Ligand SMILES: O=P(O)(O)OC[C@H]1O[C@H](OP(=O)(O)OP(=O)(O)O)[C@H](O)[C@@H]1O
């Protein structure tokens with residue numbers, strides 16, 4: 001779930017891009033990159049690591065230019081090496097750099113086609129490099145010395161016909177401006193906003209509205225599914241629907257885990273969606289055990305804090321921050337290997353014994369995916385002296401792989417795959433396990449925007465909205481990206 005940003009400014013945008021990437025850091029911790037354009041010359045810095053480690057003062061000084069794009073990466077295709085850090089660049093036509101959040105599902109076919117028909121070489125096993133080359137080729141086909149908005153939109157229409165999957169992107173065209181676009185199913189989020197300065201209006205496109213807020217931009221709106229927005233250097237904004245049958249199906253896992261609670265995605269406040277998740281979860285707890293004996297509700301920081309509050313309030317039980325998070329350890333779920341994830345949970349979280357000793361505790365987390373976090377937390381709760389350890393997940397059981405930009409490639413690695421709730425409960429060592437029902441999770445998000453008729457919920461229901469994901473694809477994905485396979489990833493696999 002990478003983070004992307006693009007800015008068309010009135011003065012150097014390097015510092016704004018840096019700040020925006022730090023605000024999107026929770027979406028990707030593996031690599032970061034910025035490309036700016038200064039008088040038709042591109043400046044670039046990208047490498048593995050967190051934003052604060054990738055950009056030094058000397059890089060920032062070099063990143064001159066009043067328009068640019070940035071990326072924080074959480075790999076879902078290819079290796080996690082530095083060659084796959086984004087933005088990617090092609091020199092023809094015009095010089096284009098691109099940053100991509102999402103994952104393509106027909107990349108193997110497109111790579112073959114792009115070589116055979118378009119004579120384009122792809123140098124890495126990144127799906128994002130493929131997407132950039134498709135866009136570049138389609139723009140090249142317009143044969144314009146100076147591209148107009150209509151040429152860009154014609155190219156976009158062709159891109160949507162050629163690629164499948166989830167993609168929200170920003171592309172920088174040297175000398176012209178920034179193009180932002182979202183896949184026809186609207187799976188991955190993308191917003192744009194503007195701010196007034198003494199020199200004129202500046203524009204920003206970003207994965208999440210939090211980047212706009214903090215940098216003083218006002219949200220104009222979400223980029224619509226299938227829509228492309230082209231912002232020229234003089235601030236002229238062009239927008240056009242470029243997909244044939246666009247429909248909005250936002251990824252519900254953004255509301256569960258990925259997005260920051262202070263973001264608003266497709267009109268839905270993530271914070272409010274999580275508050276509602278907690279309310280629904282509490283109702284289910286009360287239905288299952290009207291005379292429960294829970295003494296205290298303890299959320300697992302960070303992402304479960306919001307839902308945990310409403311669970312406790314609705315149950316009429318004490319809410320206590322009994323788990324303390326080490327603020328210097330990042331998100332464990334998006335770390336690359338199971339060994340690192342496992343070790344980091346213990347480094348990240350520690351129990352305050354007096355909140356556990358002799359009590360029946362209800363631990364609330366936003367989700368249980370591989371079970372790495374909850375197994376260790378339950379163990380910690382027992383060691384801290386809890387009498388009973390109950391566990392509630394604000395999301396339903398995660399049973400299916402994700403193919404649209406979340407690195408859950410292998411069903412076998414999911415603790416709920418092929419297990420009943422009772423079996424998962426035993427496996428993670430809890431005394432009672434409660435999962436949110438899918439209809440309640442959907443209601444928690446849908447109440448925020450009645451125009452959203454459907455959410456992308458494949459990790460919970462196995463329904464892949466793009467219609468092209470079959471058993472064969474899932475098997476290939478599992479073989480290429482299960483934990484063991486990722487350890488020795490070196491060759492071209494595009495998965
Ligand atoms: O079952 P698992 O495979 O462990 O995955 C689920 C856990 O991982 C995430 O936390 P993470 O540490 O990534 O981030 P957070 O601080 O935002 O909660 C999520 O919030 C759950 O706690």
Ligand SMILES: NC(=O)CC[C@H](N)C(=O)O
Pocket residue numbers: 001002003073074075076077078084100101102103104126127128405406
């Ligand atoms: N999580 C993402 O959005 C990943 C983008 C792209 N598929 C990559 O692996 O770099």
Ligand SMILES: [Mg+2]
Pocket residue numbers: 300301302303304365366373
């Ligand atoms: Mg967590």
